[in-house]
Amino acid sequence: MPDLMIAPRRTAHLDRVAEALRLVHENDGYPTVWPDDPAAWLAPAGALDGWVALADGEIVGHVMLVDGGKVEFAAELAEAAGVPMTNLAGVSRLFVTPAARGARVAAALLERVEDTPARRGRRLVLDVVDDGGPAVHLYERLGWTRVVAGPASWTRPDGVRPRAAAYLCPR
Template identity: 85%
Template sequence: MPDLLIAPRHAAHLDRVAEALWLVHERDGYPMVWPDDPTAWLTPPGTIDGWVALADGEIVGHVMLIDGGKVEFAAELAEAAGVPVTGLAGVSRLFVTPAARGTRVAAALLERAEDMPARRGRRLVLDVVDDGGPAIRLYERLGWVRVAAGPASWTDPAGVRPRAAAYLCPR
């Protein structure tokens, strides 16, 4: 993989981020339902900040932070972190294009995101579908601590509430 640059996400990036997200959706079904407005999906209310991973000028990954209260099991995470829910920041919309997988892009994006909450006095948390897949393996390999698991508050396209897990950043 060419040199990787993790840069702040700007509005000018959003069309290209949506194109990268489409590649992920086609390959992995993430997000489970393709949004009517991908740009709005990438900029939901409660967004704190966002970053893109660029390789030779191409967007190969994305991550953003949201208010921690929007993360599954926020109360349990806040208790484990020893902070109020308002003291949390949640990782969201983390993805890497299929061609860039296995090149540490996701780890680099997480590392960049980990720097931001500390400067704002927040603990970093995340939730993920608890399917034992690559995302879970990544978080656990990086030392994230599982705090809670159970049915998600949302339903998949079949109307089923998938199992979700919530993690606390070790730093």
């Protein structure tokens, strides 16, 4: 993989980020339901910050921070962290294109999120579909602590509520 650069996500990036997301969706089924407006899905109201991973100018990954109250099991995470829900920041929309996997892109994006000013004073949390897949393995390998798991608040297109797990950042 060429040199990796993590940069703040700009509005001008959104079309290219949506193209990268399309590759992930076609390969992995993430997001479960393709959004009507991918750019809006990638930059929802209330987002705290966002970053892209670039390799030779090509977007190969993305991550953003949202208010921690938007994370599955936010109350349980806040209790486990010993903070009010307003002191949580949630990792969201983290993905890496299939061609860039295995090059520590996701780990680099998470490291950038951990160091961001938007996170200062907040405990970093995330939720993930608890399917035993690569995302779960990534968070656990990086030392994230699983706090709770159970049915998600949302449903897949087939009406099933998938199992979700919620994690606290190790730092």
